[in-house]
Amino acid sequence: MSIYNLSYKSLKNRRTTAILTVFTVAISVLLLLAVERIRLQAKQSFANTISNTDLIVGARSGQVNLLLYSVFRIGNSTNNIDWQSYQKIISEPAVKWSIPISLGDSHRGSRVIGTNQDYFKFYQYGKKQPLTFSQGHAFSNMFDTVLGSEVAKRLDYKLGSEIIIAHGISDKKFNRHKNSPFIVTGILAPTGTPVDKSVHVSLAAIEAIHAGGIMTAGGDQNNVNRAAYQPQQITAFLLGLHSKVKSFALQRKINTYRREPLSAIMPGIALHELWGIMSVAEQALQGVAIFVVIAAMLAMLSNLLSSLQERRREMAILRGMGARPLQIFMLLISEASLLTTLGIATGIALLFALLGLFSPLVSREFGLNLSLSMLTSTEWRLIALVQISGMLIGFIPAFNAYRNSLADGMTIKV
């Protein structure tokens, strides 16, 4: 038996309060780690959504707003871009590729993206990864549609399924255009980005939906005259340039485009501004988590201090057996450390349990992929900080016990 064994047995003897303390610490650690993880992974998933795109162009607006609606499919644009303007800009010699995007429609909770085949050719996410098809291929006919992996999974669509697309985002039943069924021709592989939650159709199809009432019932969809649905407007477009150096010049050119007010943004810079906006919320969350940890430490302190009075006799006995005051001191430090360690371990276990339980839900509802990955070095640092503060908190009751054991001498105070 050792001193540590002694503190373990002593804690076991006071298990109700010890367990409560452990859980208080555990919950604070859980909160601290969860905030850290959500913060980091939110950033990561945002940063991973778009890659290798030099400029994003939309109607004049703030760059964060443009980034949010064009790439993350959060919010809406205020205005559209004229098709002529789009054509004119992409004819600039610096432009290597472009992806037009037309937003504003939905299908059973998923955003509908009007675009063209270039989307599947040039759009990149993560570390310059292109989109790949898990089944089927890009759309070629007007009423073909390509689904993000999650849409297909959630709504249980297969290749060849017929779907109805509504005009507008609200997607009320009466809004659905019963007369415009689309056929699924491709399903994309999962990307962990909003692409997974999107329904992709051709720009012509969007025009058709908006024109309303295309009678295709029973008819052969391939015969619908595409030319009749030449797009008039798009919401935004992504540009890839031959050389990154040209970005600034082209950005200035687009921003001063005379025919209509446009904004061109660089994704990296816009993301940076987004972090700036989010950092206030981040810091608030972190602050709350830190205060909860402090509260847990105070709870542990009050528990240890109140136990000390009834343990004065125990300390006197140990002194009588030859324990040094320093050993009494260590006994209490090791108790505080043990409580903290158990709390941290429980907190980590809870974190992974909750991640395992709720990450599918969070991914579905908020598009945030919370991975069950191992603890990062930052997380280990936070844990170490909690452990050290637990130990330091132990100094207070330890010092009290030390002083008591010197003052009590050989008399047992009851």
Added chain:
Amino acid sequence: MNIIELQDVTFCWPHSAATVIDIERFSLKRGEKLFISGASGSGKSTLLGLLSGILTPSSGSINILQAKFTALSDGQRDQFRADHIGYIFQQFNLIPYLSVIENVLLPCLFSQKRRAQLSNHATEHARQLLSSLKLPDTCINRPVTQLSIGQQQRVAAARALIGNPELVIADEPTSALDTHNRQAFIELLMNQCALTGASLLFVSHDQQLQPLFDRHLALSAINNCEEPANEYL
């Protein structure tokens, strides 16, 4: 040979003006069983605190087992106590969250020397000691809080004796026992001390116990301090 030698020892508690202990000379021979009596508040526990090295005298010197106790550092005195002294308190001797055997073996946690005395059969030694102190076998596996006071004091005696310390100090260990149990306890304790050759220093205010010991000393006879006004009588 003397196991304890006191010379011109005075002690007064911190933050208190009154001197509690003022002893010119006191000694205890090896193997001797000494009874010290004294009224409540006369300084018996304080004297034992000095002898066990928990308290340091304000002046004077204490030698225990030839060691210059008063010249040792606090830590050395703690270690000395762990190695050479078995201590029995008045009451509440046992640590409630440890088993009977664990309580008995507690001194071994702090003393390499006493651990070594038991070789590898610590638990066996503890059991033997408990049975020679007439603690019923059924008690050994019960939580210590369920033992009667008399049984608890016998466990405490076993703890004081484990690992054969040279000196056993008992601070009124029988004050909570009835006459019959008191006598039985002291006889068992003495037998064990005789077996291991330990010296016994036993303090109590109960004069009736005096015939059981080799020698009797009234604290007031050696302590030159003024007796405090007796609060209880």
